[in-house]
Amino acid sequence: MRSATATWRVSFAALDVRRRGWLVVAALALLLVFSVVYSITLGRYGVSMTNAWLILWDHIVPVANPTWSDVDANVVTAVRLPRILGALLVGAGLAISGAALQGLFRNPLVDPGIIGVTAGAGFGGTLAILMVGGGTVVLGAAFGCGIASLLVVRFLATVKGRTSTLTFVLAGVVVTAFFEAAISIIKLLADPHQKLPAITYWLMGSIAATGYSDLALMAAAIVPPSILIFMLRYQINILSLGEEKARALGSPIERVQWIVYAAVACISAGVVATSGIVGWVGLVIPHLARGLVGPDHGRLLPVSALLGAIYLLLVDDIARTATVAELPIGIITALVGVPVFALILRRLQSKSGWAHD
């Protein structure tokens, strides 16, 4: 067994990186399908694995003799499936955003929150909960404030028509600090018996409330920008050599940067609006993906998306099944994600996709 894995590892390493990319994508896609089916069976109402497969299959090709009850079908289709798809979308969107920004900034500590949008959207959402209480207003306010905070960052970072990455990151940090303080003020002002817990839970992140209408909104905010980022994959490669080098090579770097920023803002604001603040995914997953397929964003972005989707799905499974009450996913991404990240990083150190001296 031991020698078998060793042989496998050697032959995997010997594979041409390009072919290895396809292998990894195929393996992850398979894993994704199995995770989805497995997640369907999880929960207080038991659904067998066979029925989970068949109910899903029934949506594509109607099955002649159903072996499941109407309740089974209802639990799977109306309750679990939208939530599962929501987790996939959030995980994929955050991981793609993180991978793109790490490439653009050439910094391993970057996550989508760095451009100030997450905190801005968080502020919008908490303000809406304080003023109105809940519902679509929270969604709209979070998304709107998220996008607005990118505009603020852009205004702060642009001097004489030029934006350097350094001032951009600093502006992002400043805006984040400002909105976090604003969130604290709102928490102070909030009624400690009703509004404060609502705000706190919302900020900690959850995909619990997801139905198909939420899912449609989520998809609208996450899918098109993710595709846009993927389409820019080669320009992101060039920019990851450094701004000066990219400029000398004739790449339209400002345009690429702002498209990526806007796309990441849209994804982040969409995630916060529908699921609260989910940390760590955008930071951790790209590192694992880079360890598997290297730094070329043509492979890195899709592999990050798949890994992020699977990861957040499993995290959400824990969130809804580990205890009687629902756990906020933000807590689990940190509690589970961080040690896993530390361990995997130790193993991948030599081939993490980052250059070492």
Next chain:
Amino acid sequence: MIEAPILAVRDVGVSLGGRTILEGYSLDVGKGEVLAMLGANGVGKTTLLNCMVGLRHPERGSVTRMGRIGYVPQLFQSTFAFSVLDIVLMGRARHLGLFTAPRKADYEVAERYLELMQVAHLRDRPFNALSGGQRQLVMIAQALASECEIMILDEPCSALDYKNQAIVIATLRRLNREMGLTIVFSTHAPQHGLEVASHVLLMNDRQRYRHGSVAEVLTADNLTNLYDVAIGRAEFGMGGRFTFAPTYVQ
């Protein structure tokens, strides 16, 4: 008939934080010329090169480029573990659309210049694992892959040993003689100027400079003046070949 210069620097002045770094630099680089820039550390060689490349817009004066620029920065390092082929392929940037990845034709161009630079055997190695000399050749291949007409190199031989310096200098000469490539590079070794350059720019300070052909400008007196160290002409004792070197060795 006088051909228009492929690169024209006109009264260029650069200021940084209220301090003048360069003032009144004017020079023409003709097609097929090789210009070597010499000057003390901190005199503004890199600043002037950046203006030529277009990375920096001079506060005063102008730079006119009549051809595509290929830029080889000093000691380039990649943050990410890209392979040599990936790095050369990125030279195709300006020929790609915003949303397109390199196609088969781009790969062929990259492979051709890896071949020409005699580093094809390194194509799948991580760029940062290469030696300094190999890295320099890969960066030159990248600039060539961008189909540049003017190649600008910032101290291409710094931190290289003699053998690798010789390889890089011989490569530049080959590119100039065989492809007619116009080359501008900075260096600290007058001999590099003698080996490849047709013209020399001696940068004495932010506004005093000498520009002209190697024969008229690259002299022991001018170099002594430039570096503020006694520099003499040394004969190799064969075929009238010579170099310039500091005379402080007794």
